[in-house]
Structures are given as C-alpha cells and as structure tokens.
Amino acid sequence: MGQEEQRLRALLGVSCQLTAILGILTAVNEHIIDTTPNERHTGSDDHSSFPYALCISALKDLETLVEVVAEQYYGDKKWNFIAVTEAIKVIVRLVLFQKSGYKMLLHGGETPNVEKYSEDTSSQHRIGSFPQPEGHHGPGWLQNSHGQNLGWLQNSHGQDPWNLEGRALSALSRFGENARMISNPVWMQRIQQQHAIMNPPTSIIKRPTLSMILSEKGVNGALFVLGEVLFITRPLIYVLFIRRYGVRSWIPWFLSLAVDFIGIGFLSHVTKSGKSEREQQFHLSASEKDEVKRRKLLWALYLMREPFFSKYTRQKLESTEKLLEPVPLFGTLTAKIVELVIGAQTRYTYMSGS
Numbered sequence: 001m002g003q004e005e006q007r008l009r010a011l012l013g014v015s016c017q018l019t020a021i022l023g024i025l026t027a028v029n030e031h032i033i034d035t036t037p038n039e040r041h042t043g044s045d046d047h048s049s050f051p052y053a054l055c056i057s058a059l060k061d062l063e064t065l066v067e068v069v070a071e072q073y074y075g076d077k078k079w080n081f082i083a084v085t086e087a088i089k090v091i092v093r094l095v096l097f098q099k100s101g102y103k104m105l106l107h108g109g110e111t112p113n114v115e116k117y118s119e120d121t122s123s124q125h126r127i128g129s130f131p132q133p134e135g136h137h138g139p140g141w142l143q144n145s146h147g148q149n150l151g152w153l154q155n156s157h158g159q160d161p162w163n164l165e166g167r168a169l170s171a172l173s174r175f176g177e178n179a180r181m182i183s184n185p186v187w188m189q190r191i192q193q194q195h196a197i198m199n200p201p202t203s204i205i206k207r208p209t210l211s212m213i214l215s216e217k218g219v220n221g222a223l224f225v226l227g228e229v230l231f232i233t234r235p236l237i238y239v240l241f242i243r244r245y246g247v248r249s250w251i252p253w254f255l256s257l258a259v260d261f262i263g264i265g266f267l268s269h270v271t272k273s274g275k276s277e278r279e280q281q282f283h284l285s286a287s288e289k290d291e292v293k294r295r296k297l298l299w300a301l302y303l304m305r306e307p308f309f310s311k312y313t314r315q316k317l318e319s320t321e322k323l324l325e326p327v328p329l330f331g332t333l334t335a336k337i338v339e340l341v342i343g344a345q346t347r348y349t350y351m352s353g354s
Contacts (some may be wrong), residue, residue, distance in 0.1 A: 021065070052096040059089050064349040081241045082348060083300045086236040089354065093232045101207030102225055104288045105232070108354065115288065173352050215284070220270040224282055227266030231295065234259045235354035247306045257302055264295060298353040317341060 063085040070078035074316035096109045103113045213221040234256060259267070270282045303313050321338045325331040344350050 018059070018076060018109045021061075052092060052099075053110050053112060055092055055221070056089065056096075059085065060108075060110075060349070060354075061197070063089075067347065067349055079239060083239045083243060083324065086239050086354065090233055090236050097228060097232065098210075099207075102210065102213055104228060104284070106287055106291050107294070109192065111287075114283075165208035172349070182188070217270075220282065223266040224270045227263040227270075230259050230266070235352055239348075248310075250307060253308060254303060257299075260295075260299060264292070267292060301353045303350050304341075309345055314342065327328070 063082065066081050066085055067078055070081040074081070093105060093109050097103075097105060098114060106113050208216075210225065213225065217224070236255040237259060238252050241255055242249075245251045271284055302308060317338045321331075321334050324334045
C-alpha cells in the first residue's frame with residue numbers, strides 16, 4: 001500500500017504540474033478574449049486597467065506548481081514557498097479590494113464584482129420631483145423636429161400660451177430648426193452620429209473610500225471591511241501556523257476555522273442589522289449572495305484537512321471501501337475513488353479553498 005501511495009503521489013505530482021501550466025495558459029487566453037476594444041465603452045471599472053483577476057488566477061495555478069516542485073526538492077520546507085505565494089495573493093487581493101471601492105471579492109477576486117443596483121427610470125423622466133411622461137405633454141409644450149423638448153411657452157402674465165404670441169414663437173422655433181437641418185448636410189449628420197456612438201460621454205464614478213464607508217455605515221461598515229480582510233488573509237494565517245506547529249497540529253485547523261466563522265459572522269450581522277441612521281444596512285447583490293453561499297460550502301474542506309482527515313475522514317472512507325469491496329464493480333470503483341481522494345488530500349492547493 002505504501003508503494004502504491006508513492007506511485008500515485010508521483011503521478012499526481014506530474015498531473016498537477018501539467019494542470020498548473022495549462023491553467024495559467026487558459027487564464028491568459030481568457031483574459032485576452034475578455035479584454036476587447038469595446039470593453040472600455042461598456043462601463044468597465046478603472047481598476048480593471050491592471051488585470052487583477054488574471055494575476056490572481058495565475059498565482060493560484062502557480063502555487064500548485066510551486067508546491068509540487070518545492071516538495072520534490074525541499075520536502076517539508078515547501079511551506080516556506082507556499083507562505084510566500086499566499087502572501088503575494090493576499091497583497092494583490094487587498095489592493096483589489098481597495099481599488100474596487102471595498103466591494104466584496106467574488107471567487108477570491110477572479111470574477112469582477114461589477115453588478116450595479118439600477119433604479120426604475122426607463123418609463124419616466126423626472127422633472128424636479130414630479131414624473132413627466134415621455135408622450136403627450138399637453139398644449140403649450142414645444143418640440144423640435146428631432147422630438148427634443150423645448151419647454152413650455154409662457155407669456156409675461158402666465159396665461160395660456162396658445163394665443164397669437166405663442167403660435168408666432170412656435171412657428172419661429174420650427175423655422176429655425178428646419179433651417180439648421182437644411183444647412184447641415186446628411187453626411188455631416190451621419191459623421192456626428194457615428195462620432196457620438198464611438199465616443200460616448202464617460203461618467204466618472206467616485207468610489208467609496210474607507211473613511212466614507214466608516215462615516216456612512218458606522219460600525220457595520222467597519223465589520224464588513226474587517227470580515228473581508230479576514231477572508232482574504234485566512235489562507236496566509238493557516239499556512240503560517242502550519243509552518244510554526246506542523247500540519248498534524250490542531251492549532252492551525254481550529255484557528256483557520258475560527259477566522260472563517262468570525263468573517264461570515266460579521267457579514268451576516270451587517271446584512272441583517274442597520275436599523276439606525278448611522279448604521280445603514282448592507283444590501284447584497286445576487287452575485288454577492290452566491291459568493292456568501294460559496295464561502296460556506298468551502299467549510300466542507302475542513303473535513304479533508306489534517307489532522308481531522310487522518311483521525312476521522314480517512315477512517316470513514318476506508319470503512320466504506322471495505323464495506324463495498326465484495327460488491328462487483330462498485331467495490332473496485334470505490335477503491336479507486338478512495339485512493340484518488342487520499343492522494344489529492346496531500347496537496348495543500350487542492351484543499352486550501354484559497
């Protein structure tokens with residue numbers, strides 16, 4: 001059994017190296033495809049000028065390669081190299097968290113969080129605080145030949161504008177608009193329209209700073225930011241304590257689990273509280289709600305991490321294998337699955353959830 005495990009680990013090491021290299025190439029290829037010339041006109045964020053998502057994806061795949069090579073040449077000292085890789089990932093994610101306006105990181109920063117909250121303003125134009133329909137505006141409302149509203153006609157006494165003076169002003173306005181249309185050639189108008197389409201006006205969105213979040217959201221804002229920082233730094237904390245106490249110690253396992261629980265607890269608190277004026281409630285988008293569910297599902301990986309795996313999970317897997325061993329086909333299939341799970345469990349990058 002020992003020789004079979006060593007052979008399986010060697011095969012897994014080779015497959016990990018190939019998977020890591022292919023993963024890096026795939027991430028670069030997807031980034032090239034996604035970064036089209038039209039992206040700058042589709043409301044992309046300014047912080048996307050640096051490919052943070054590509055950098056994080058490449059670092060995750062590179063970490064797998066680093067672990068395999070470091071274990072092959074340095075043995076247990078591989079944790080030094082893994083710690084360096086995790087530290088770089090933490091720095092990149094913290095910078096992305098700050099550049100994005102302290103928005104929740106989706107899939108650890110690999111997916112941009114660009115979902116916006118829109119207001120229902122498609123059917124009405126607001127003039128002041130009253131809604132104004134787009135269609136019929138009633139008597140006295142002037143429009144040019146392009147359908148642009150010129151406003152209400154009023155005389156000096158505020159009376160009904162559709163008198164002789166109003167009709168004269170309306171006729172002069174239409175005459176001036178028609179004269180301008182005739183003076184501009186059709187090809188000039190088309191060029192202007194194409195220029196407007198190719199170079200739309202860019203709206204400058206002011207991203208919230210840390211001081212703005214703390215002043216507007218109060219304690220809830222601080223808890224939200226702290227929860228995200230804990231989620232970002234949790235893998236590095238776990239690796240550092242493994243270096244200090246060893247992979248068989250319960251201290252890194254319990255500490256990492258506590259950091260995850262505290263981070264999710266902060267997030268759950270700020271999304272359910274915030275009834276006071278100073279502590280406003282955080283409203284999560286659909287993608288952010290899915291991210292919270294994903295983070296909770298990652299807790300299942302604690303069943304596959306040492307020392308819990310050796311003491312409990314592995315025994316359950318081996319007992320299941322022995323139970324199904326007499327069953328034709330199912331016994332052989334279960335044995336292979338258990339063998340693959342045990343081999344994959346030895347790789348930190350497969351079970352880290354970072």
